Amino acid sequence: MPTLILKRLVMTIPSLIGVVIVTFLLTRALPGDPAAYFAGPAASTEAIEQIRKSLGLDQPLPVQFVDYVQALVRGDLGTSLTTGQPVAAEIAARLPASAELTLLGLLVSMAIAVPLGILAATRPGSMIDHACRIVTTAGVSLPVFFTGLILVYVFYYLLGWAPAPLGRLGIFDSPPPTITGFYLIDSLLAGDGTTFMASLKQLALPALTLGIFALAPIARMTRASMLAVLSSDFVRTARACGLASYTVVVTYAFRNAMLPVITTLGMVFSFLLGANVLVEKVFAWPGIGSFAVEALIASDFAPVQGFVLTMAVLYVALNLAIDLLYGLIDPRARMDA
Amino acid sequence: MTALVATMRHARYVVSENPVTGLSFGLFLLIVLAALFGPFLVPHDPLASNTTMALQPPSAQFWFGTDQLGRDIFSRVVVATRLDFGIAVASVVLVFCMGGLAGVAAGFFGGWTDRIVGRIADTIMAFPLFVLAMGIVAALGNTVQNIVIATAIVNFPLYARVARAEANVRREAGFVEAARLSGNGEWRILVFQILPNVIPILVVQMSLTMGYAILNAAGLSFIGLGVRPPTPEWGIMVAEGAAFIVSGEWWIAFFPGLALMIAVFCFNLLGDGLRDIVDPRRRT
Numbered sequence: 289m290p291t292l293i294l295k296r297l298v299m300t301i302p303s304l305i306g307v308v309i310v311t312f313l314l315t316r317a318l319p320g321d322p323a324a325y326f327a328g329p330a331a332s333t334e335a336i337e338q339i340r341k342s343l344g345l346d347q348p349l350p351v352q353f354v355d356y357v358q359a360l361v362r363g364d365l366g367t368s369l370t371t372g373q374p375v376a377a378e379i380a381a382r383l384p385a386s387a388e389l390t391l392l393g394l395l396v397s398m399a400i401a402v403p404l405g406i407l408a409a410t411r412p413g414s415m416i417d418h419a420c421r422i423v424t425t426a427g428v429s430l431p432v433f434f435t436g437l438i439l440v441y442v443f444y445y446l447l448g449w450a451p452a453p454l455g456r457l458g459i460f461d462s463p464p465p466t467i468t469g470f471y472l473i474d475s476l477l478a479g480d481g482t483t484f485m486a487s488l489k490q491l492a493l494p495a496l497t498l499g500i501f502a503l504a505p506i507a508r509m510t511r512a513s514m515l516a517v518l519s520s521d522f523v524r525t526a527r528a529c530g531l532a533s534y535t536v537v538v539t540y541a542f543r544n545a546m547l548p549v550i551t552t553l554g555m556v557f558s559f560l561l562g563a564n565v566l567v568e569k570v571f572a573w574p575g576i577g578s579f580a581v582e583a584l585i586a587s588d589f590a591p592v593q594g595f596v597l598t599m600a601v602l603y604v605a606l607n608l609a610i611d612l613l614y615g616l617i618d619p620r621a622r623m624d625a
Numbered sequence: 626m627t628a629l630v631a632t633m634r635h636a637r638y639v640v641s642e643n644p645v646t647g648l649s650f651g652l653f654l655l656i657v658l659a660a661l662f663g664p665f666l667v668p669h670d671p672l673a674s675n676t677t678m679a680l681q682p683p684s685a686q687f688w689f690g691t692d693q694l695g696r697d698i699f700s701r702v703v704v705a706t707r708l709d710f711g712i713a714v715a716s717v718v719l720v721f722c723m724g725g726l727a728g729v730a731a732g733f734f735g736g737w738t739d740r741i742v743g744r745i746a747d748t749i750m751a752f753p754l755f756v757l758a759m760g761i762v763a764a765l766g767n768t769v770q771n772i773v774i775a776t777a778i779v780n781f782p783l784y785a786r787v788a789r790a791e792a793n794v795r796r797e798a799g800f801v802e803a804a805r806l807s808g809n810g811e812w813r814i815l816v817f818q819i820l821p822n823v824i825p826i827l828v829v830q831m832s833l834t835m836g837y838a839i840l841n842a843a844g845l846s847f848i849g850l851g852v853r854p855p856t857p858e859w860g861i862m863v864a865e866g867a868a869f870i871v872s873g874e875w876w877i878a879f880f881p882g883l884a885l886m887i888a889v890f891c892f893n894l895l896g897d898g899l900r901d902i903v904d905p906r907r908r909t
Binding site for chain 2: 302303304306307309310311314315425426428429430431432433434437438440441444445452453557558559560561562563565566569570580581584585587589592593595596599600603604
């Protein structure tokens with residue numbers, strides 16, 4: 289197992305190098321003069337020259353790249369023009385909000401999609417199979433911001449069950465003491481039931497929105513791979529040996545069928561991290577997505593660059609985790625490595 | 626000619642076998658008509674504001690209601706079809722050319738071409754796609770044209786991989802060897818022998834990614850990139866209506882969102898249907 293981890297770690301290095309090069313090139317591709325851009329519209333020529341020097345933009349491109357990488361190694365992602373704060377600190381402060389939302393969204397969709405896919409595969413042609421097909425076809429067509437708005441309309445305006453879509457806590461609640469940055473976990477650790485319920489209420493709709501979004505690919509994959517496994521020889525043998533249907537489906541088929549589903553999770557995460565930005569905008573969620581959107585609107589590029597880099601590094605790390613999980617579940621993958 | 630007739634017959638068979646595909650072809654026609662003639666057909670001026678009629682719910686006069694400036698939402702939704710459809714088609718055609726050519730070259734020549742194209746595709750895939758699109762639009766500048774470019778770039782790996790695989794299995798095929806032996810240059814073989822065989826599969830890929838292209842572009846304009854108000858566009862209309870959802874004016878965001886959803890749904894079904902028509906394994 290340690291060699292597997294090492295090998296997979298080495299495999300992520302080219303991806304990371306590519307990610308750093310692309311995020312570097314993105315700033316240098318800014319239309320016009322980046323120095324004038326960073327200086328703002330009211331800057332004088334001398335001020336622009338000064339900024340060019342201070343940003344190192346008078347240096348040749350390879351030197352600039354080395355500077356950029358050195359700054360990255362120090363954990364320096366530049367400074368936001370609008371807030372004047374270091375981007376790295378802002379992203380670190382907002383990351384838990386996004387992570388909590390995304391992970392809960394994934395949990396919600398797994399909790400619905402996996403049983404749905406299994407039931408559809410064990411009863412082909414039944415009502416639940418048709419329901420699964422409708423969900424998977426309709427699910428990929430739903431714009432995630434549209435789903436979110438419909439949920440807000442139904443559960444906030446019509447039914448009044450959900451709180452106003454305005455961030456992680458209501459205006460009268462105070463956040464729990466920060467340990468992990470996840471309000472749900474922190475409030476539990478602090479033994480604060482009221483805050484836990486309050487943050488759960490705020491989280492419910494955005495997490496459900498993300499969950500509905502990620503439902504389709506997971507359910508489709510679960511159904512397809514369950515169908516394939518259930519028609520294989522070892523399942524037939526298990527059935528012929530007289531094992532209970534439950535044992536065959538859950539113990540024998542399910543474990544094998546989960547492998548392709550875990551592989552799909554990589555793609556699901558790509559979608560989820562993107563959709564996260566839109567959901568954060570709909571629910572005024574104070575995560576890194578809405579941070580990037582605010583910066584985009586203000587033409588403040590350093591936060592956007594930091595955001596793109598953070599998301600890409602997170603995504604590479606998630607794919608690494610998925611690969612390792614795969615090796616953990618499937619002994620054959622360990623042998624190959 | 627007989628091949629064309631056979632394809633038509635097969636297409637009719639697919640449509641009659643699967644009524645949903647027929648429905649999606651009908652919807653597609655409707656979207657194309659709205660994109661072409663929408664601005665001439667709508668009952669109201671999509672840009673004319675009339676504050677005395679602001680925030681009217683759907684009625685006989687305003688089928689989809691009016692927005693905060695009294696503009697007719699039905700007219701705006703129909704007129705927006707051209708822009709949304711145009712962005713999606715332009716980006717898909719762009720990536721068809723870029724990804725298709727790069728992929729075919731990679732699969733046919735192998736070696737360094739293959740390695741470079743593969744590395745570019747891998748690097749793009751290392752990003753969450755929507756996030757990369759955001760970064761590209763932010764860097765290149767906040768215009769509709771750059772939304773098209775960004776959407777094309779994030780779809781590049783899909784096209785390049787499909788084209789590469791299809792070209793790779795044909796590089797040693799009999800007809801390619803025959804062309805080579807009769808003295809054709811490598812580029813000539815690529816363009817006249819390999820490319821025509823890869824194009825049908827890429828066309829299916831185009832219709833499969835059309836839905837994603839529309840969603841991606843609408844998502845970008847939803848967060849305020851590219852299209853500027855008061856231009857009618859589905860994503861930005863949903864964004865404008867979002868503020869009114871909490872006070873119960875659902876129709877402002879609902880109808881453009883519904884149009885978006887139907888368009889994406891239609892393209893996804895169409896892609897599946899087209900795949901059934903083109904896929905030779907299905908053609909018996």
